[in-house]
Amino acid sequence: MFKFLFKRLLVLVPVFFGVTLVAFGFIRALPGDPIEVLAGERGVSPERHAELMAQLGLDEPLWQQYFSYVGDVLQGDLGTSLITNRPVAEEFFELFPATAELAICAMLFAIILGIPAGIIAAVKRGTLVDQGIMSLSLAGYSMPIFWWGLLLIILFSNTLHLTPVSGRLSFLFEVEHVTGFMLIDSLFSDEEGAFKSALHHLVLPTIVLGTIPLAVIARQTRSAMLEVLSEDYVRTAKAKGLSPLRVIAVHALRNAMITVTTVIGLQVAVLLAGAILTETIFSWPGIGKWIIFSVFSRDYYAVQGGLLLIAGCVMVVNLTVDLLYGLINPRIVH
């Protein structure tokens, strides 16, 4: 087990350097000039421009910039945002809980609805119910989520007035940010109704971000269940007169666990990509929106740091999933 872990970590090293190179290289290759963007219509004099370039270290040779960058990263310094003059890591971790909260809720939503849907479809294979669930999940899988979000806003927020339009919490409540997770912070605050408000604000973004994982989980659960149902021991159990429900329940659980871990592993990247669109639509103050803003405003250091940290998250989650996999499914030997 430890040997496996060590081996996996070793593989991550070149990937880490790859990502720093990608982040560094691509951002430097960007056309446009951050100093010009910051100056806007008013412009900046050539002398001042040169001065600022020197101040930001952008006038050094590229390789030198890269090495000092990697050196800084290894010391935990991801640079300073060009726009706000604050450390990139600080900005990232301030916004990260919002994205994490949304992603976790979306995943829970997908799991809670997706697993039963998949099991029901498998048990009722070939019936209208099965076809209905599968068609819906395929439609969910085919959904352009940026459009889906707009549609839900038009319907639920604008026409039916059931949900708030955007944000994480009503302005009426002053909740101190302890964990950064609004649900937790609001639950432990003295503000009455804050938790409800936080929950309320989560509904639409959760649905939008959870749609694709929901579809994937339902489909995968179904096919995993079909495999189980056709296996010999299930048939034997049935022949022995054991209640098929019991057999399904026991095996369904294990299979569901495996499916969920696999899907979580596969979907982190998808979820983070989806967060970019979802957060843009719902003005959700998370890292997806932040990184889009940074890309558009040529905030070199913010994009670099953001890419690296997001890649780091993906790598960590994948590693964890690999390990969990071994725990749940002893048949897989590392």
Add this chain to the structure above:
Amino acid sequence: MTSITATTSYSVRSQQWREFWFYFSVSKTAVAGLVFLIGVVLMAIFADVISPHLPAEQYREFAEIPPAWMEGGQMRFFLGTDYAGRDMLSRIIHGARLSLIAGCIVVLMSASIGILLGLVAGFRGGWLETVIMRIMDTIMAVPGLLMALVLVAVLGPGLLNAMVAIAITYTPSFVRLTRASTLSELNKDYVTASKVAGAGPIRLMFISILPNCMAPLIVQGTLSFSTAILDTAALGFLGMGAQAPLPEWGTLIAENRDLMLSAPWTVTFPGIAILLAVLAINLMGDGLRDALDPKLKRS
């Protein structure tokens, strides 16, 4: 499958094809998807003939006309018009062309590069394999859309650049798939046989091994085709893909987004077009997978 050697004869091919069609046509939804997709393709090809107006023609006196069945709608502009009085139906029909082409090119680019790299990695092994696979790991460590976004930022916004960027993010899955299949094929008898017979590495790779890894690649290709359309639209929506006045579907939603409340049809229909096209491809993809995957075939 393993019995099919490099010298596949015509009759075997046609029999294979018939078998495939047999399994494919079992699924009515898959056939429906295929039929719908053919419809979209025809629509795209004959866009100039079918669409009632030119996609960029501005009827400024008819700006923001609702669809024909709504109050104030006109049959001339069946799905309504946008801010400059351009016919939504014509723009969506022409948009089909852009979205399908984008999907195709992305799949062709990523598949050809991915298959090549995957074959080389699987066949050669050693340091070359390590380098290729680590590069792919790197690409996969960054969420696809984010990677594409950053790439487009480098290359400059535009449909072509968006396609290149998306293709790059899709390459790793083709590389991994091809490499895995290559590795499993390498030890099989027919490969050994042709090696003994003196086949060169190129011949081995492309004529012996590749045809036998095609099934999963075709399924992956279909999947990529539908996600490529979605991702192109997403980039268009973020303003980094096709640029107005090109009527790419995602761009249509983006450019009309400020009309979301006052003229919802300008946002609704392009979205429905994306959803239906992608759904059709996915339905077809499901059918393809069932027909090509021998394991599921039996169950």
Add this chain to the structure above:
Amino acid sequence: MKKTLLALSLGLGLAVSGAAQAKTLVFCSEGSPEGFNPSLYSAGTTFDASSQTIFNRLVQFEAGSTKVVPGLAESWTASADGLEYTFNLRKGVKYHTTKDFTPTRDFNADDILFTFNRMWKEDHPYHDVSGGDYKYFGWMSMGDLLKSIEKVDDYTVKFTLNYAEAPFVSNMAMDFASVLSAEYGDELAASGNKEDIDHKPVGTGPFVFKSYQKDAMIRYTAHDEYWAGRSNIDKLVFAITTDANVRYQKLKAGECHVMPYPNPADVAAMEKDPDINLLRQEGLNVGYLAFNTEKPPFDQKLVRQALNMAINKQSILDVVFKGAGAIAKNPIPPTIWSYNDDVKDYDYDPEKAKAMLAEAGVSGLKTNIWAMPVQRPYNPNARRMAELIQADWAKVGVEAEIVTFEWGEYLKRSKNGEHDTVLLGWTGDNGDPDNFMYVLLGCDAAKDGGNRARWCNEEFDSTLRQAKQITDQAERTTLYEKAQVIFKEEAPWVTIAHSVVFKPVRKEVTGFKVHPLGSHIFYDGVDLK
């Protein structure tokens, strides 16, 4: 579930209108502030969140106008040669007490010196803090202009200039000149947290900064000891909402009281909404298409005039501005003094344009139109505008390709003159005509690229230079009026539009005024019913 949700949303709606205990005003601002020191930044969003709430300046713009009125200075005098300005400071002005700072003294001349020397003197201990790039201080050429700043006594400060610059007092009212606390600065320097001066601001303004959650919310409370009287609003909240659609949704739902920058497309609906007051005012800006007069055939006046005539401005106004704009004929907006209403614009006349192009010997012209990638009040959708101009020019036989770059690239390349024609605009800083015409059309600007037309006209330029030296507004007005006539005849630009700024405000809010310089001010008589 449905019922509770409904009840909850109703509850929220009621809470907004009936918050009797503490009056909370929510402003759906359009973005996160870059920081909380206005001298370091340039975005209006930042100014709204800092200079207009937390800080004061020596002199200030009167709410709803560009008139300069006393602020931290009770009065000021200028010497006859226009080189010396003496400010008499207000007594008894209290700084904010925050979690981290408790002031022990009132505002005095040391604070003025601290504020300006930080921006001006490179050896000032705070100069390099937070990047040390003082944007507007540089743009307004304050470094070249200032000769000395002296503390005459605790409540008198004298500014000496290197040359006479008529707009100087207006400059002192600009956001960048917001006055910090020297005492707070010293305290932070002692504890080694200099950066905090820009992140945990302390000022003298009507609102005290309380907390900031990036991309989500900024909170303020009323400054109890504000020198001009405590504000009617007890709590001020900026709910950061970047999307205009969403802002409108929130306004309708009662989740906020005031929103900036509505979608032009939504304005008609807002006008009908019984819960919303739609305030409007012509913005202090101009959107234009500049011809690169260095490139043929745009070096010919006749061609520039012809292409002016070929554009249907009314149609642009209808489609792009949705009526939220007014056709521009001069390079300055009508809200600025010296606006010359006698200037006659080129009428839309494609036939005549064609004839003039033929006369100039231009046929089959292929050119480009650069369209900005960003949204600005003076041009809410450059892409759309470019498409319309493209179609209009096609009718007179000019084939134009639409070009766009990422914003920084766009500015840089157009500054270098790579364009044929370029869409851009300008928003005024201090309400002085010099701030439009000299900056955008002077010969100096043609050299450094700020003049996108790269147009340098001897007569025009000398008129502007002359006007800079005089402090008498009537004399200056005559000169600027003359300059506008020359400008129109030479046609280096197609002046397209001045935006009309709309501010949808909920009915509960009283006393809110639209500020011509674009700031949002929640003091000066703003109250909640």
